[in-house]
Amino acid sequence: MRLLQKLKRKSSPTHRGSGSNYAYATARVRAMKSNLLPRETYPRLMNMGIDEITRFIEESQYKQDVDELARVYDGVDLFEHALNRNLGVTFTKIINISEGELNYLISEYLKKYDIWSIKTILRGKYCNASVEEINDSLVAAGQLSYTFLSSLAEKESYESVIDALSGTDYYPTLKGYDGTNLSAIENQLDKEYYNGMFYAIGTPGSNDRKLFSKFIRTEIDIKNLSTLFRLKKAGVGEDEIADLILEGGLHLSMKEIEKLLPLPFSEFINSLEKYPYWEDISDIVSPEMDSLVDLETQLTRHSIKSAASFSHMYPLSIVPIMDYVLNKKNEVNNLRIILRGKAANLDEEIIRNQLVI
Template identity: 70%
Template sequence: MQLLQKFKRGSSKPKGHSNYAYTTARVRAMKSKILPKETYPRLMNMGIDEITRFIEESEYKEDVDELARQYEGVDLIEHALNRNLAVTFTKLINISEGEVNYLIAEKLKKYDIWNIKTILRGKYCDASTEDILEAIVAAGSLSYTLFSELAAKSDYEEVISELSNTEYYPILKNYDGTNLSEIENQLDKMYYAGLFEATRGSRSKDRKLFASFTRLGIDIKNLTTLFRLKKAGITDPDMMDLMIEGGLKLKLKDIERLMPLSFEDFISELAKYPYWEDISEVVSPDMQSLIDVESRLKKHRLKSAASFSHVYPLSIVPIMGYMLSKQNEVNNLRIIIRGKAANLNEEVIREQLVI
């Protein structure tokens, strides 16, 4: 765990030469190790012991070996997956320079925010330190050691006090123990504002691509939130506060028009937007679950990243695409191992996979 215990910092400002050719070459080598989609049907036919052996003998072997003295069984795999993700993304920071290093570091701040949310939720639900640590991915600028210490704190006040010297404190200091969803929403908005700030005032092709990639992510996030609200029968205009500004093809004015609609009318209107083609087969007024819709939207983002990577092979896009693919691999493995451990129906597990 020594690597994870270090503070992992990218450049606060782009300095020096941007080594895109070198970084993208290394990323291509890393991406070649991503599990092919044919692997997942095989895993679905395995028992939990076989899946565990597969993970232990794969690219995650070093992580499993490192953590085997502390954990066992499914918990060991859970921690190994998170550790591997953190080590992998830290490697991207270490091999990159200049602008590419800066943009990767800004992107990885999502994990700082994810971890802070996880700890606050854990304190809110009175979860154990171990339960909280299972979900920590120390891939941002804050260390695993810090998050371990925060997870062990007795209450949220101590957690927030320890974060007083971070950029997140101006938002966190307003948490009163009851307004968690509001704080989480503000942290998300802060994150995306930071991504846009990273591209402001530059004519760099890579910054423009980075901005487009970010805007697509905002569309997917806003559309997912809209589906959840509509499925719950919520049409309150005040819910606009949950939406992130800056989408690529789904602007706030579009969302404002969609917000008051019933679920059936909302679906009808979506046919006018470019994302409809990817989700139309699984959307209907009487649909029982949103799992298929959310999976299709995630697939669309992965597919878009792959397409852009072919057009701009020596740019930030292949790096961002790899990060998405790696995160997706870890999510899929986690879904399978946890689903099998909980004796879930195979069809239920399969529906949640993004392949």
């Protein structure tokens, strides 16, 4: 009950007031960012075997997470859990060192990890995955603790999972899940999340809020582009794609997207030349493209570059913190890609192409 009260309290508009400690929080985050792995680390890791990589992680900033989880897990699973745990601890620390409006905005943004974990649990139940398999993918980096999330993973049915979330903001959407319409529920959770973000930002009068709004709207553009590529490539109908599009994009407004929806795949690609994302994807997209992995990697790279440029414009704002959040998440993703790729004996070129460096 205390957890659910805490969730409601943090979601309250009363936390949108002043009293933010931007100077202190951004200074702390800059120090945290200095501990991220340098770019040159990744080529070194690519030249290592599994044993050397695991030893490197054991001796890095992830040491405490590895040590605490070693009693429960081993092998690559140990490092998967250690990486997820470190991500959760790191983002919780950011929430704890921030105050006032800043705390409110960060907390709202990090709810995306609550939604990720809820989706993971429901997908797991849908696919009859084991509790261990579900727990492998949980990221307790939002407001729901790992203990609470793992207790949801242990529930016997999706109904009991949803009942346990009845005191949260997610429940009105989740109660519409009937065991068959998972994609629709996941999409609705995403839409509610971004509606919540725009409510939290409000009418962006200050430069700080304008920049944060631009950051969120760019994120929506990236998600919508990925959705358009994936579904158009699969030949999904125009109406079905429209249902999955998120509103609020920066350059890809709903009006712009409505123009793109009826286009054949080749014409759709050509029409993207006028958008700022084209520079990053032009050399990898074509009507004959088989995989979208390279595309999604390039879009992630664009997000990180954009956040970095926003960060330099307003160093005493929420954007440098978002810049760190993206880079930290990317570091964890890169390490996971290398570990899983090496463990699966994937070709090094395939692994390297998925890294965002």
